[in-house]
Amino acid sequence: MxxxxxxxxxxxxxxxxxxxxxxxxxxxxxxxxxxxxxxxxxxxxxxxxxxxxTAYCGVALEVQPADDGSPRYVLSLAHRDPDLDILLGDTQDCGAAASDWRHWAAWLGLPRVTEEDGALRSLEGAGEAIAAASPRRRCETSLGKRRPRFLFRRKAGDSRRTKVVHGDEREIISYE
CATH class of the missing domain: 2.20.25 (N-terminal domain of TfIIb)
Known part of the structure; x- marks a missing residue:
């Protein structure tokens, strides 16, 4: 235990x-x-x-200027909602930032992304902008094409089998 x-x-x-x-x-x-x-x-x-x-877009690395003018590397877990962003690390060592970036991306199974001009860009996707990450939906599989069990007995509609409806007529019912 x-x-x-x-x-x-x-x-x-x-x-x-x-x-x-x-x-x-x-x-x-x-x-x-x-x-x-x-x-x-x-x-x-x-x-x-x-x-x-899986709701996170990826592990983001952003380069910001430090107080003394040298570059500062900020590593974070990027989400579409900025309130859910998670700061993973902050360093001025380029090698340590790159190592941590690779480690976090591999450990979480997320892509490595960079923030440029307010947009996230993936390193794995040849510079394409990352769309809002969301898990795959089940309806895309072959299961979504099946009919439910109770609908198997029902027949598809056919306009030739419809009954004639007479408008403006009253129906007289006799119980004798």
Missing amino acids: VEANTARRIDERVFFQRDRRADGGARRIRVTRDDVLISRRYSGVSMVITVPV
Whole structure:
């Protein structure tokens, strides 16, 4: 049992990040291979959001100028909603940033992306802009083409088999 807990702890990373809207100005983030759990307190109420990793666009690397003018590399988990972006690292060492970028992308199974002019561009996709990431829908498979079980007995409509409807006539029913 101890080995399972140790393995589980290795497969998750916990961060504390600044959040101006949270009580105490911080939120707790737990990142696993499957999902991201964001927890914070807002006006005394505990809030927890679980976001699947597949909802994220990729692991983004952004180059920003530091206070002394040298480049600063910011590594983050990019989401369509900026409030759900997760800061993974911040360094001025180019080699460490590239290594961490490859590690996080491989560990989470997400593409590596860069932010240019406010848009995310993938390295794997030959510079194409990344569309909003969403999981594949099941209706695209062959299962979506099947008819439900109770509809198999029903016949398709045929205009020749329809009954004649006489308008403006009254029906007289006799029970004798």
